Amino acid sequence: MAHGKNAFYAQSGGVTSVINASACGLIQAARERRDKIANVYAGRNGIIGALTEDLIDTGQESDAAIAALRHTPAGAFGSCRYKLKGLDKSRAEYERLIAVFKAHDIGYFFYNGGGDSADTCHKISQLSATMGFPITAIHIPKTVDNDLPITDTCPGFGSVAKYIAVSTREASFDVRSMAKTSTKVFVLEVMGRHAGWIAAAGGLAASASHDIPIVILFPEVELDEQRFLQTVKEKVERHEFCTVVVSEGAKRQDGKFLSEQGTTDAFGHAQLGGAAPVVANLVKQALGYKFHWAVADYLQRAARHIASKTDVEQAVAVGRAAVECALAGQDARMITIVRKSDDPYRWETGTAALADVANVEKFMPREFITADGFGITDACRRYLAPLIQGEDYPPYRDGLPDYVVLKNQPVTKKLATEFKVGK
Amino acid sequence: MAHGKNAFYAQSGGVTSVINASACGLIQAARERRDKIANVYAGRNGIIGALTEDLIDTGQESDAAIAALRHTPAGAFGSCRYKLKGLDKSRAEYERLIAVFKAHDIGYFFYNGGGDSADTCHKISQLSATMGFPITAIHIPKTVDNDLPITDTCPGFGSVAKYIAVSTREASFDVRSMAKTSTKVFVLEVMGRHAGWIAAAGGLAASASHDIPIVILFPEVELDEQRFLQTVKEKVERHEFCTVVVSEGAKRQDGKFLSEQGTTDAFGHAQLGGAAPVVANLVKQALGYKFHWAVADYLQRAARHIASKTDVEQAVAVGRAAVECALAGQDARMITIVRKSDDPYRWETGTAALADVANVEKFMPREFITADGFGITDACRRYLAPLIQGEDYPPYRDGLPDYVVLKNQPVTKKLATEFKVGK
Numbered sequence: 001m002a003h004g005k006n007a008f009y010a011q012s013g014g015v016t017s018v019i020n021a022s023a024c025g026l027i028q029a030a031r032e033r034r035d036k037i038a039n040v041y042a043g044r045n046g047i048i049g050a051l052t053e054d055l056i057d058t059g060q061e062s063d064a065a066i067a068a069l070r071h072t073p074a075g076a077f078g079s080c081r082y083k084l085k086g087l088d089k090s091r092a093e094y095e096r097l098i099a100v101f102k103a104h105d106i107g108y109f110f111y112n113g114g115g116d117s118a119d120t121c122h123k124i125s126q127l128s129a130t131m132g133f134p135i136t137a138i139h140i141p142k143t144v145d146n147d148l149p150i151t152d153t154c155p156g157f158g159s160v161a162k163y164i165a166v167s168t169r170e171a172s173f174d175v176r177s178m179a180k181t182s183t184k185v186f187v188l189e190v191m192g193r194h195a196g197w198i199a200a201a202g203g204l205a206a207s208a209s210h211d212i213p214i215v216i217l218f219p220e221v222e223l224d225e226q227r228f229l230q231t232v233k234e235k236v237e238r239h240e241f242c243t244v245v246v247s248e249g250a251k252r253q254d255g256k257f258l259s260e261q262g263t264t265d266a267f268g269h270a271q272l273g274g275a276a277p278v279v280a281n282l283v284k285q286a287l288g289y290k291f292h293w294a295v296a297d298y299l300q301r302a303a304r305h306i307a308s309k310t311d312v313e314q315a316v317a318v319g320r321a322a323v324e325c326a327l328a329g330q331d332a333r334m335i336t337i338v339r340k341s342d343d344p345y346r347w348e349t350g351t352a353a354l355a356d357v358a359n360v361e362k363f364m365p366r367e368f369i370t371a372d373g374f375g376i377t378d379a380c381r382r383y384l385a386p387l388i389q390g391e392d393y394p395p396y397r398d399g400l401p402d403y404v405v406l407k408n409q410p411v412t413k414k415l416a417t418e419f420k421v422g423k
Numbered sequence: 424m425a426h427g428k429n430a431f432y433a434q435s436g437g438v439t440s441v442i443n444a445s446a447c448g449l450i451q452a453a454r455e456r457r458d459k460i461a462n463v464y465a466g467r468n469g470i471i472g473a474l475t476e477d478l479i480d481t482g483q484e485s486d487a488a489i490a491a492l493r494h495t496p497a498g499a500f501g502s503c504r505y506k507l508k509g510l511d512k513s514r515a516e517y518e519r520l521i522a523v524f525k526a527h528d529i530g531y532f533f534y535n536g537g538g539d540s541a542d543t544c545h546k547i548s549q550l551s552a553t554m555g556f557p558i559t560a561i562h563i564p565k566t567v568d569n570d571l572p573i574t575d576t577c578p579g580f581g582s583v584a585k586y587i588a589v590s591t592r593e594a595s596f597d598v599r600s601m602a603k604t605s606t607k608v609f610v611l612e613v614m615g616r617h618a619g620w621i622a623a624a625g626g627l628a629a630s631a632s633h634d635i636p637i638v639i640l641f642p643e644v645e646l647d648e649q650r651f652l653q654t655v656k657e658k659v660e661r662h663e664f665c666t667v668v669v670s671e672g673a674k675r676q677d678g679k680f681l682s683e684q685g686t687t688d689a690f691g692h693a694q695l696g697g698a699a700p701v702v703a704n705l706v707k708q709a710l711g712y713k714f715h716w717a718v719a720d721y722l723q724r725a726a727r728h729i730a731s732k733t734d735v736e737q738a739v740a741v742g743r744a745a746v747e748c749a750l751a752g753q754d755a756r757m758i759t760i761v762r763k764s765d766d767p768y769r770w771e772t773g774t775a776a777l778a779d780v781a782n783v784e785k786f787m788p789r790e791f792i793t794a795d796g797f798g799i800t801d802a803c804r805r806y807l808a809p810l811i812q813g814e815d816y817p818p819y820r821d822g823l824p825d826y827v828v829l830k831n832q833p834v835t836k837k838l839a840t841e842f843k844v845g846k
Contacts, residue, residue: 015600017593045603073593075600082604165823170440170496170725173826177438177498180468181505186721204823276718277697294720295699298609302593305729308822388822399731399811400588400627403596 004036005107010043012113016156017073017304018315019142022112024069025319027058036327041411045078051419053100055411068404071394073304076406083116094127096419103414108136108326114143118334119358125332138322139334144301146197149360150352151336155318158311158387161201163303164190165388168205172212172243179241185283186243187293189276193249196220196364202245203376213239219249220364221373229286231374246275305401309390321349345386427459428530433466435536439579440496440727441738442565445535447492448742450481459750464834468501474842476523478834491827494817496727499829507543517550519842525556526837531749532558537566542781548755561745562757567724569620572783573775574759576810578741581734584624585811586726587613591628595635595666602664608706609666610716612699616672619643619787625668626799636662642672643787644796652709654797669698728824732813744772768809
């Protein structure tokens with residue numbers, strides 16, 4: 001049996017509940033094409049594993065273990081927050097990557113991440129060609145922030161959106177129960193430092209059959225405190241309660257994050273707080289309503305137990321498509337999700353040139369936000385609704401999700417040199 | 424068809440993801456015994472609905488709507504935080520309740536709540552007898568805090584425990600992925616102001632097959648900061664990461680809640696914060712580790728989407744048993760869960776005298792907490808494990824749980840007098 005070159009795969013940046021589903025799709029597709037791809041080496045802790053020649057031999061994992069990645073959240077090989085800079089500043093790192101890839105006969109570079117990793121992926125492709133060891137570089141989109149351009153959505157986002165929509169509906173039922181004598185305002189803080197896609201998902205908790213008063217604070221709309229308080233007041237007077245979904249990236253009119261309000265603890269240390277308690281206290285002080293607040297933080301992006309089936313399927317699909325794209329001889333591409341219709345939702349994978357992807361952020365379009373700045377429009381609903389469709393429950397053992405932990409056996413090093421990772 | 428007296432049912436205190444399942448069991452059981460129970464009237468917003476003669480006619484709800492209560496979180500009739508005091512101080516309120524019950528021919532009083540409502544239930548029974556209109560009063564246990572005595576567990580707790588165990592496992596997978604270059608410590612704040620049962624459930628995230636370093640801060644154990652920091656440091660050095668589960672009721676050695684650390688915002692207002700950011704900042708300042716923190720708040724007790732099947736079944740069972748108990752002529756009883764064996768878990772319902780229940784709080788026994796004070800013992804695992812067994816997913820529509828909203832039609836008032844609820 002003729003064996004091809006090896007492939008390198010790495011997970012980058014903040015992990016999601018379905019990034020391993022992309023790894024699953026990719027490794028399964030590669031195993032079906034052993035004539036072209038001998039083995040898949042994963043970077044331990046992302047690109048750092050490549051720089052330090054700390055590669056994981058995924059060939060040591062059983063088919064069952066790889067299949068279980070489909071239902072396992074977070075990064076099974078470890079991820080990292082490590083951004084390679086431009087070729088002028090980080091040339092030694094890029095050259096080291098090519099050296100490691102050459103030593104391990106790697107012909108395919110698959111990078112699973114957000115905007116920064118798309119940029120890195122692009123540079124690997126360019127530099128490897130000029131260094132006489134051309135590597136096919138394909139970017140697999142992943143980000144809960146949903147801020148990559150061209151693709152209809154980013155795997156990882158749909159599941160966070162579902163978690164936030166479900167949690168907002170559930171907590172709203174709770175507050176409604178308590179409103180007569182107790183809590184009237186519930187504030188939920190969600191991720192999204194620059195773009196309000198996740199916050200927007202909170203708006204899905206309300207529907208024609210569920211009249212739930214929701215006020216959303218987007219990072220794209222500077223907070224007008226008085227209008228916000230007036231809106232909350234009107235909703236509480238009409239419904240007896242109100243749910244506020246605030247993005248961690250929500251800002252005051254002076255441009256500062258709500259969460260950076262100079263709070264100090266008893267020792268005078270700056271308090272690293274959340275936006276939710278700030279909003280809750282604002283409401284309390286101005287309107288006197290009893291409140292509760294929650295900060296979902298990692299729970300939202302790790303919540304594989306309530307993942308969107310659509311999202312899981314798309315995550316697997318982009319992993320598989322990356323292999324197909326590479327084997328079709330394409331290079332420097334990002335796999336995309338292409339929406340064919342809203343209802344019924346139909347989609348397929350496509351590709352985009354990395355040159356068009358790198359360092360472009362996609363924000364919520366203004367027509368997705370209601371005129372008052374505190375809600376989502378029907379156009380936004382049409383966009384979001386399909387992305388949270390379907391459940392894809394993991395198997396359970398002893399009452400808990402049976403997530404897989406891989407063996408993560410190292411590949412024997414071949415280089416004599418060590419490389420010190422900067423930062 | 425001979426018709427019996429009416430029954431009154433009310434939800435009390437903080438709601439749970441399965442309190443409506445108890446309502447479902449109770450109303451279904453009552454509908455099967457229309458010879459004895461003509462109709463079930465629910466209090467709108469709990470006991471306040473009885474005081475103000477604002478009763479809901481559950482007879483107007485379809486069988487399908489009542490069945491849907493089984494999978495709908497929070498209080499479908501509204502709950503309240505309103506504690507009736509002793510007979511000496513609140514006699515007018517008790518007398519008003521009896522007057523309303525008399526006007527509506529109510530022979531059965533079912534009160535679904537925690538310790539305070541058990542006490543109220545007991546007094547209703549006593550007073551109604553002395554007032555010549557004897558009412559059978561049965562308490563249906565409900566509390567996420569799991570702090571009622573005698574019963575093996577309290578419906579509501581198992582589902583919160585499952586949510587916390589699942590979320591702790593998921594977030595731990597996330598942190599482990601990020602630990603190499605980013606977050607090393609994740610802090611999750613959970614409910615439980617006095618008793619550490621919910622915090623203990625975080626310990627279930629680790630198991631023989633899941634070696635996850637977890638440090639739990641119980642309300643029962645005063646925080647020794649130096650030992651805590653040392654423990655976190657050791658875990659991070661060994662595992663590269665650590666997950667901290669902190670109860671909202673965790674206290675410093677001076678007896679103050681961690682969450683009451685005198686933090687102030689930019690305007691000098693006292694900041695109503697959480698314990699999680701306090702713990703996270705403590706770790707950051709002493710050890711320098713990058714952290715993330717989450718506060719689950721209402722999300723944990725409203726999370727019907729990941730309810731424990733055991734808990735749902737017990738919640739339904741205590742509702743049904745309350746009807747059977749009342750029709751069997753018992754009075755002033757609380758329904759209990761009786762554990763017959765740990766593994767396989769076998770249980771049945773029983774009853775306890777309200778005199779033995781009221782105002783007794785059940786804390787974590789010391790033998791459930793490890794010697795170092797930061798973990799759970801095998802005995803605790805044996806107790807907790809069965810309570811999170813099984814999944815009981817709600818139906819979904821458009822990607823969201825299809826929770827029912829009842830019509831909640833009022834019963835025509837019969838009393839000429841209005842009653843002003845105090846407080």
